[in-house]
Amino acid sequence: MLQFNPSTRSNQSLFFINNESQFSKLLTFIDFSEGLTIGFIEVDSNQERDWIIEALIKHPRCQDIQFVVLNFDAPEIRFLLDEILKSFSENTLVKDKKPVLIIKGLENSIGLDEYPPILQNLNFVRDAFSHQVPYPILFCLPSSTTTRFAKFAPDFWAWKSGIFKFRSLPEAERSQIAFPTLSLEYIQDDPLPESQSRINLLERLLQEYSENQSEKNLQTVVSILDQLGGAYLSRKEWEKAENVLLEALKLSEQQESLQVAQASLLQKLGDLYRKKKYGERAENLELAIAAYKLSLEVYTRDAFPYEWARTQNNLGIAYSDRIRGERAENLELAIAAYRQSLEVRTRDAFPVEWARTQNNLGIAYSDRIRGGRAENLELAIAAYRQSLEVRTRDAFPVEWAMTQNNLGTAYSDRILGDRAENLELAIAAYYQSLEVRTRAAFPVEWARTQNNLGNAYSDRILGERAENLELAIAAYRHSLEVLTRNAFPYEWATTQNNLGIAYRSRILGERAENLELAIAAYRHSLEVRTRDAFPEDWARTQNNLGIAYRSRILGERAENLELAIAALNQSLEVLTRDAFPEDWARTQNNLGTAYSDRILGDRAENLELAIAAYKLSLEVYTRDAFPYEWAGTQNNLGNAYSDRILGDRAENLELAIAALNQSLEVYTRDAFPYEWATTQNNLGAAYSVRILGDRAENLELAIAALNQSLEVLTRNAFPEDWARTQYNLGAAYVQRILGDKTENIEAAISYFKAALTVYTREAFPVEWEMIQNHLSNVSREKI
Numbered sequence: 001m002l003q004f005n006p007s008t009r010s011n012q013s014l015f016f017i018n019n020e021s022q023f024s025k026l027l028t029f030i031d032f033s034e035g036l037t038i039g040f041i042e043v044d045s046n047q048e049r050d051w052i053i054e055a056l057i058k059h060p061r062c063q064d065i066q067f068v069v070l071n072f073d074a075p076e077i078r079f080l081l082d083e084i085l086k087s088f089s090e091n092t093l094v095k096d097k098k099p100v101l102i103i104k105g106l107e108n109s110i111g112l113d114e115y116p117p118i119l120q121n122l123n124f125v126r127d128a129f130s131h132q133v134p135y136p137i138l139f140c141l142p143s144s145t146t147t148r149f150a151k152f153a154p155d156f157w158a159w160k161s162g163i164f165k166f167r168s169l170p171e172a173e174r175s176q177i178a179f180p181t182l183s184l185e186y187i188q189d190d191p192l193p194e195s196q197s198r199i200n201l202l203e204r205l206l207q208e209y210s211e212n213q214s215e216k217n218l219q220t221v222v223s224i225l226d227q228l229g230g231a232y233l234s235r236k237e238w239e240k241a242e243n244v245l246l247e248a249l250k251l252s253e254q255q256e257s258l259q260v261a262q263a264s265l266l267q268k269l270g271d272l273y274r275k276k277k278y279g280e281r282a283e284n285l286e287l288a289i290a291a292y293k294l295s296l297e298v299y300t301r302d303a304f305p306y307e308w309a310r311t312q313n314n315l316g317i318a319y320s321d322r323i324r325g326e327r328a329e330n331l332e333l334a335i336a337a338y339r340q341s342l343e344v345r346t347r348d349a350f351p352v353e354w355a356r357t358q359n360n361l362g363i364a365y366s367d368r369i370r371g372g373r374a375e376n377l378e379l380a381i382a383a384y385r386q387s388l389e390v391r392t393r394d395a396f397p398v399e400w401a402m403t404q405n406n407l408g409t410a411y412s413d414r415i416l417g418d419r420a421e422n423l424e425l426a427i428a429a430y431y432q433s434l435e436v437r438t439r440a441a442f443p444v445e446w447a448r449t450q451n452n453l454g455n456a457y458s459d460r461i462l463g464e465r466a467e468n469l470e471l472a473i474a475a476y477r478h479s480l481e482v483l484t485r486n487a488f489p490y491e492w493a494t495t496q497n498n499l500g501i502a503y504r505s506r507i508l509g510e511r512a513e514n515l516e517l518a519i520a521a522y523r524h525s526l527e528v529r530t531r532d533a534f535p536e537d538w539a540r541t542q543n544n545l546g547i548a549y550r551s552r553i554l555g556e557r558a559e560n561l562e563l564a565i566a567a568l569n570q571s572l573e574v575l576t577r578d579a580f581p582e583d584w585a586r587t588q589n590n591l592g593t594a595y596s597d598r599i600l601g602d603r604a605e606n607l608e609l610a611i612a613a614y615k616l617s618l619e620v621y622t623r624d625a626f627p628y629e630w631a632g633t634q635n636n637l638g639n640a641y642s643d644r645i646l647g648d649r650a651e652n653l654e655l656a657i658a659a660l661n662q663s664l665e666v667y668t669r670d671a672f673p674y675e676w677a678t679t680q681n682n683l684g685a686a687y688s689v690r691i692l693g694d695r696a697e698n699l700e701l702a703i704a705a706l707n708q709s710l711e712v713l714t715r716n717a718f719p720e721d722w723a724r725t726q727y728n729l730g731a732a733y734v735q736r737i738l739g740d741k742t743e744n745i746e747a748a749i750s751y752f753k754a755a756l757t758v759y760t761r762e763a764f765p766v767e768w769e770m771i772q773n774h775l776s777n778v779s780r781e782k783i
Contacts, residue, residue, distance in 0.1 A: 015048055016055065019166045023052070025198065027061050028227060029162045030100060031220070032205055033136040036129055039162040040149075041140045048168060049140045053102055060260075061223065066097040073105030078117045080106070081125050084133055101133070104140040110148055119152040126156045199235075202228040222252050222261050229268055238276040245269050263298035266291045267311055274318050282323035289318050301344065309344035312337045313357050320364050327536075327579060328369035335364045347390070355390035358383045359403050366410050373582065373625055374415035381410045393436070401436035404429045405449050412456050415627065419671055420461035427456045439482070447482035450475045451495045458502050461673065465717050466507035473502045485528070493528035496521045497541045504548050507719065511763055512553035519548050531574070536583075539574035542567045543587045550594045553763065558599040565594050577620070585620035588613045589633045596640050604645035611640050623666070631666035634659045635679045642686045650691035657686050669712070677712035680705045681725045688732045696737040703732050715758070723758035726751045727771055734778055748778055 016023060029039055043049045057067050070087050077083055084101070093099055109118045129137075141149065143165070150157045206224045209217050225248030232241035249265045252258040270291035273284045292315040299307040316337035322330040338361040345353040362383035368376040384407040391399040408429035414422040430453040437445040454475035460468040476499040483491040500521035506514040522545040529537040546567035552560040568591040575583040592613030598606040614637040621629040638659035644652040660683040667675040684705035690698040706729045713721040730751035736744040752775050759767040 015051060015166075015168075022164050022166055023055070024227065025162070026052075026056070026164045027059065028198075028202075029164070030056070030062065030065060030136065030138075031223070033100070033161065035134050035136075036159075037136040038156075038160045039136070039138045039164065040146055040160060041138055041164050041166065042143050042146050043140060043166040044142045044168050048166065049104060052166065053104070053140070056102075064097055066094045066099050067102055068099055069102045069104070071105045072103060073108050075108040075111065077106075077109040078121055080118055080122050081128060081132065088133070099135045101135055101137045102140060103137060106139065107142050107145040110141075110145050116148065116152055119149060119156075123153040123155050126159065199228065199231050202231065218251060218255060219258065219261075222248050222258055222265075225251070226261060226264055226268070229265070233268055233272055236275075236277075238272060238278060241272050242269075242276070245272065259298050260304075263295045263304075263307070266295035267299070267307065267314075270295060270311070270314060270318070274314065274321070285318055285322050286324060289315065289322070292318060305344045306350075309341045309350075309353070312341035313345070313353070313360065316341065316357075316360055316364065320360070320367065331364055331368050332370060335361065335368070338364060347386075351390045352396075355387045355396075356399070358387040359391070359399075359406065362387065362403075362406055362410065366406070366413065369581070377410055377414050378416060381407065381414065384410060397436045398442075401433045401442075401445070401449075404433040405437070405445075405452060408433065408449075408456065409452055412452070412459065419628065423456055423460050424462060427453065427460070430456060443482045444488070447479045447488075448491065450479040451483070451491070451498060454479065454495075454498055454502065458498070458505065465674065469502055469506050470508060473499065473506070476502060489528045490534070493525045493534075493541075494537070496525040497529070497537075497544060500525065500541075500544055500548065504544075504551065507717070511720065515548055515552050516554060519545065519552070522548060535574045536580070539571040539580075539587075540583060542571040543575070543583070543590060546571065546587075546594060547590055550590075550597060553765075557766065561594060561598050562600060565591065565598065568594060581620045582626070585617045585626075585629065585633075588617040589621070589629070589636060592617065592633075592640065593636055596636070596643065607640055607644050608646060611637065611644070614640060627666045628672070631663045631672075631679075632675065634663040635667070635675075635682060638663065638679075638686065639682055642682070642689070653686060653690050654692060657683065657690065660686060673712045674718070677709045677718075678721060680709040681713070681721070681728060684709065684725075684732065685728050688728065688735065699732055699736050700738060703729065703736070706732060719758045720764075723755045723764075723767075726755040727759070727767070727774075730755065730771075730774065730778075734774070745778060749775065752778070 026039075026041065029037075033039070041049070041052060043052060053067070053069060056062055056065075068088065070084065072080070072083055084103070088101070106118070110116045139146075139149075146163070202224055206221065206228065209220050209224065225244050229241050229245035229248060232238075232244060245265050245268055249262060249269070252262045252265060270288045273288035273291060276284060292311050295311050296308065296315075298304070299311055301308045316334040319330045319334035319337060338357055341357045342354065342361070344350070345357050347354045362380040365376045365380035365383060384403055387403050388400065388407070390396070391403050393400045408426040411422045411426035411429060430449055433449050434446065434453070436442070437449050439446045454472040457468045457472035457475060476495055479495045480492065480499070482488075483495055485492045500518040503514045503518035503521060522541055525541045526538065526545070528534070529541050531538045546564040549560045549564035549567060568587055571587045572584065572591070574580075575587055577584045592610040595606045595610035595613060614633055617633045618630065618637070620626070621633050623630045638656045641652045641656035641659060644656075660679055663679045664676065664683070666672070667679050669676045684702040687698045687702035687705060690702075706725055709725045710722065710729075712718075713725055715722045730748045733744045733748035733751065752771050755771055756768065758764075759771060761768045
């Protein structure tokens, strides 16, 4: 691998980064070529050609090579062999060094004639080369000239042992429109899968050189093993790669001069352990981190800036994925590693790598626990946007699509800005990603983006709520067509969890059936998301299962609530405040709701447990850090105070109204229409029973709040919420003081009957019976 200095021009550095695989193959060709061995270096820029020649001459692996560079750029040359012999006689060969001829400039004599004389002659005198020039020869030619070489000197061309095609930088190619370039880079720093033919060559060479145990041969064997391990790694043949790399590492320890080789091997081992699919994941990541750290003892920033930066980037990925240790600390280590990498991987010097590390940094900020959540997400979005300045769709379609997917996730989670707009930006980013990530071309990536799109539709504010949830369910189902349990157990379990959330919220279809589908999906998820294997994910799905049991219609209500409380308490065994403060706060909020609804146990005590849980949640869910969640928990706390038995009733209702009004400071109609409407409903219910203040005025405030709620909670969009508000309006009109008494009773009956069109006996037996009792009482009062 080349060693790049930050002072080197960025174009030259980037050229070698983008052509690292070809350069490595060229070095192998030079190492093992003996006698007349013909190779072609295909490069379309003279400047880039000279970079390659300079790099070969200076490369550590070529210190025993004498390169003889012959420039034949005169257009009138016809007899190449004569010119070689004439020029070669003027060069003194160095003892103990292998001569390698590099010929450049022939494109001028080959030209564009129908049958170039130089090639015609070359084809005839081919056999003379074997005894007159018994050395390896490398021809440096533009791609158009190599095509003509093959056409007009086919016999000579047939003797070639290798052709090395170097891809030009975009800047160099703008002046050569006939030769458009294609990107070599793919996601992360992964090389393209190596060909089996090169692996066969390396294995043959390894066998030949392993027979001689000389010091020089030891270096060569280590080099071959390094390349062979990298080849296996590129093909995801994990066990073969591991065995080869460990063998090379053991051999390299025999010579102190092989420290740089050790660093290269350790870097590859780090990549292997970070990616491999067998063995314990947690242990593999520890091995990866250890390998990267050892590599950095040699790959220092001063001596090997490019390798140092690459290793820092990969170390960041390993810390981001790390299972052992504290999650928050691991993410800080990841961010620190990415930032260090970016000190060398600047946009000017290494734009492709800079963009890649910016993408990875965005992921780390998206997951970050420490610091303000809102600020972290802004940093993530900024990093993704910077990455997309280089990772354009035209230049890097695969990477562009990946970063669009990540950007969509950051927008889905974004706290600052308008929530509805953020979700639209997320959906737009996912759809852009899917333009490249099609099912036919990238089935796995397509499926993952479908899952993320489902998440965005589940949360979407704009558009029809029922339709959005159907789109979410459709996206999850699409995802599960590829992410099957057998092929992708973890992703399958994650998508099952998300599908459960969508079914739990679903408006269309039978409510009871939807909740059963949600519970089934969560249970499926928990078959893979076990506490031992995936403790965090297990805990989050337990939280979701608890919510579903709390809402469940089928089965015994009291038993369902006990199952909900049990699931939520299990969740809190993993999702502790110290380790997962946000998840802990969310689960405390859900536990509070379950205690609020609980049937078994003492009602007063259950409500105290609910209030305590909500207050704990608000210790993390502050208005500044989590405004949306803070508002939701204030709403729930308001409901609990409305129902509270212990304490002074009048004071409890004032606390309820205060909490609900605080919630509405964030839950505005424009920003969060659904949440605003449900909180207005709850506020109306609280004003209906308020003790302090004027009773008639309180009831008017209740009716006003409930009517405002119905502006959003329509029957078509939110049938269950609409029915609940209809019931609350009925209850308010029964008690109304202002207005005509008879008209108020008629209005109450009308609202109760409207509620019963949704609250049927089959779907909502508890609510149905309660409203029937109210209707009976109101009807007697009417008589």
